[in-house]
Amino acid sequence: xxxxxxxxxxxxxxxxxxxxxxxxxxxxxxxxxxxxxxxxxxxxxxxxxxxxxxxxxxxxxxxxxxxxxxxxxxxxxxxxxxxxxxxxxxxxxxxxxxxxxxxxxxxxxxxxxxxxxxxxxxxxxxxxxxxxxxxxxxxxxxxxxxxxxxxxxxxxxxxxxxxxxxxxxxxxxxxxx
Amino acid sequence: xxxxxxxxxxxxxxxxxxxxxxxxxxxxxxxxxxxxxxxxxxxxxxxxxxxxxxxxxxxxxxxxxxxxxxxxxxxxxxxxxxxxxxxxxxxxxxxxxxxxxxxxxxxxxxxxxxxxxxxxxxxxxxxxxxxxxxxxxxxxxxxxxxxxxxxxxxxxxxxxxxxxxxxxxxxxxxxxxxxxxxxxxxxxxxxxxxxxxxxxxxxxxxxxxxxxxxxxxxxxxxxxxxxxxxxxxxxxxxxxxxxxxxxxxxxxxxxxxxxxxxxxxxxxxxxxxxxxxxxxxxxxxxxxxxxxxxxxxxxxxxxxxxxxxxxxxxxxxxxxxxxxxxxxxxxxxxxxxxxxxxxxxxxxxxxxxxxxxxxxxxxxxxxxxxxxxxxxxxxxxxxxxxxxxxxxxxxxxxxxxxxxxxxxxxxxxxxxxxxxxxxxxxxxxxxxxx
Numbered sequence: 001x002x003x004x005x006x007x008x009x010x011x012x013x014x015x016x017x018x019x020x021x022x023x024x025x026x027x028x029x030x031x032x033x034x035x036x037x038x039x040x041x042x043x044x045x046x047x048x049x050x051x052x053x054x055x056x057x058x059x060x061x062x063x064x065x066x067x068x069x070x071x072x073x074x075x076x077x078x079x080x081x082x083x084x085x086x087x088x089x090x091x092x093x094x095x096x097x098x099x100x101x102x103x104x105x106x107x108x109x110x111x112x113x114x115x116x117x118x119x120x121x122x123x124x125x126x127x128x129x130x131x132x133x134x135x136x137x138x139x140x141x142x143x144x145x146x147x148x149x150x151x152x153x154x155x156x157x158x159x160x161x162x163x164x165x166x167x168x169x170x171x172x173x174x175x176x177x
Numbered sequence: 178x179x180x181x182x183x184x185x186x187x188x189x190x191x192x193x194x195x196x197x198x199x200x201x202x203x204x205x206x207x208x209x210x211x212x213x214x215x216x217x218x219x220x221x222x223x224x225x226x227x228x229x230x231x232x233x234x235x236x237x238x239x240x241x242x243x244x245x246x247x248x249x250x251x252x253x254x255x256x257x258x259x260x261x262x263x264x265x266x267x268x269x270x271x272x273x274x275x276x277x278x279x280x281x282x283x284x285x286x287x288x289x290x291x292x293x294x295x296x297x298x299x300x301x302x303x304x305x306x307x308x309x310x311x312x313x314x315x316x317x318x319x320x321x322x323x324x325x326x327x328x329x330x331x332x333x334x335x336x337x338x339x340x341x342x343x344x345x346x347x348x349x350x351x352x353x354x355x356x357x358x359x360x361x362x363x364x365x366x367x368x369x370x371x372x373x374x375x376x377x378x379x380x381x382x383x384x385x386x387x388x389x390x391x392x393x394x395x396x397x398x399x400x401x402x403x404x405x406x407x408x409x410x411x412x413x414x415x416x417x418x419x420x421x422x423x424x425x426x427x428x429x430x431x432x433x434x435x436x437x438x439x440x441x442x443x444x445x446x447x448x449x450x451x452x453x454x455x456x457x458x459x460x461x462x463x464x465x466x467x468x469x470x471x472x473x474x475x476x477x478x479x480x481x482x483x484x485x486x487x488x489x490x491x492x493x494x495x496x497x498x499x500x501x502x503x504x505x506x507x508x509x510x511x512x513x514x515x516x517x518x519x520x521x522x523x524x525x526x527x528x529x530x531x532x533x534x535x536x537x538x539x540x541x542x543x544x545x546x547x548x549x550x551x552x553x554x555x556x557x558x559x560x561x562x563x564x565x566x567x568x569x570x571x572x573x574x575x576x577x578x579x580x581x582x583x584x585x586x587x588x589x590x591x592x593x594x595x596x597x598x599x600x601x602x603x604x605x606x607x608x609x610x611x
Contacts, residue, residue: 104178105178105179108178108179108181109179111181111185112179112181112185115182115185127185127188127189127192128192128228130189131189131190131192131193132192134189134193134197135193135194135196135197136197137197138200139200139201139203139204142201142204143204143205145178146180146181146186146204147178147180148204148205148208149205150204150205151205151206152203152205152206157203160202160203161203164199164200166196166255166257166289167196167197167199167200168200169255171200
């Protein structure tokens with residue numbers, strides 16, 4: 001029902017929005033790779049939008065905290081979400097598939113990039129996916145993945161485990177990811 | 178693997194189910210402090226409510242055993258040994274469930290902790306001749322950040338127990354004590370388990386003044402005052418609100434139209450009369466003089482409404498298709514129909530998986546000990562019985578439901594005929610699978 005009035009033909013097209021679609025920006029990753037992206041897709045990142053608005057973009061936008069591989073992924077996401085006529089359902093499906101194949105390390109890279117670039121939707125999606133992957137994991141797996149060293153004594157750990165033994169039932173065996 | 182900043186880690190943890198968080202307390206001392214902190218408990222609850230996740234359906238079946246399923250997957254959850262031995266489930270709030278008996282208790286099924294409330298006699302006990310009726314309600318008072326149980330006891334006098342007054346007492350979890358407040362100025366509703374349903378710091382109930390003349394009342398848990406809420410604007414004669422419930426953060430009203438249909442209305446904006454909207458119209462398989470229909474939850478995409486139909490079955494009503502399918506819960510013992518078609522019923526309540534603690538700050542660690550003790554003492558004596566009974570009765574029951582739904586839905590408009598076929602096929606397939 002809501003889709004009927006999606007793109008009113010001819011009328012009411014914002015000339016500024018049209019300009020953004022045709023204008024391209026160049027994003028430069030930490031390892032020096034350059035990516036072209038339409039302005040309308042790039043500004044889905046609040047951080048990039050601010051840079052563009054403040055006019056400090058000057059053609060090439062350096063992103064020293066994002067490597068090329070991660071930036072390529074982020075750009076795929078941005079392009080899909082800026083696509084004309086992509087329905088919410090299509091975007092939802094895309095998001096689902098976009099994160100489903102990523103390994104944990106990649107998810108961590110993408111969540112950091114989404115945080116730095118302030119891309120709310122992507123940030124939410126990846127955080128949700130990380131939580132989903134974590135929920136049946138062991139304590140040891142979590143420590144390894146999040147680089148945490150236990151500061152409990154073995155006795156303290158044993159005591160906690162004993163008190164809530166049910167929380168240890170049905171935990172995944174520690175295969176990678 | 179890179180290190181994540183603490184705010185991202187906190188956000189990720191707030192999306193985990195309680196079981197995982199119980200385990201991950203063990204990761205390190207900082208993680209334990211974070212997960213145990215009041216702010217995190219609130220964040221986790223907020224996240225679950227906002228994203229409609231961690232919702233569970235707690236069912237007290239026809240054999241008075243309790244079990245729970247995850248509302249997204251309908252997979253059965255392990256509750257350990259529920260402490261509901263001689264208790265009846267009442268309502269839930271923020272993941273805590275009130276269970277009622279001579280000694281009511283609050284229970285968090287996700288953390289498996291429970292706490293028996295201290296006993297409170299009628300006040301003054303000597304004066305009372307006859308006890309008439311008693312109902313409870315339970316909710317959260319955000320102003321004092323406290324959980325409160327309300328008990329309304331109708332007290333009578335004389336040989337036939339003539340009604341005198343309704344004593345009202347409020348239990349505060351923070352102080353772990355009861356306090357008497359002004360008497361409830363109305364007669365208690367009949368045939369109800371819960372006095373008031375919780376929403377927005379208040380308990381809601383329908384007060385009947387006369388036939389088809391009623392008010393929706395809200396009892397403020399902070400001020401202990403009653404105020405009236407607007408009713409939906411209903412057209413037609415002899416039509417009124419039979420009961421109110423809370424679903425997905427909205428107040429809903431059951432409006433029986435006649436023996437063949439009942440409507441569920443929803444108040445989209447709290448306290449605004451004009452926001453009352455008809456949500457759905459439900460036709461029972463057979464005409465009913467009084468239909469007990471309780472909306473439980475919206476599906477995640479918002480299209481389906483899960484209903485409890487008189488404690489007999491769980492219809493899922495599709496708002497888009499305006500059609501019903503019956504949700505088959507693993508482990509639910511179907512009602513026992515005797516010759517007179519009388520059926521014992523099950524009770525169902527939705528709760529959110531939360532870390533909310535039952536400790537009262539005013540006491541030492543007593544409640545924790547008590548809960549652990551309770552888990553150890555409880556006995557396992559039911560699962561085999563469940564399995565055995567359910568298989569035999571399920572087939573008969575499904576077949577009965579199949580027949581009755583076809584009867585109702587066939588014979589109206591062409592659209593509905595198609596729906597009835599879908600419903601039937603679905604039930605039929607399910608019979609075949611089992």
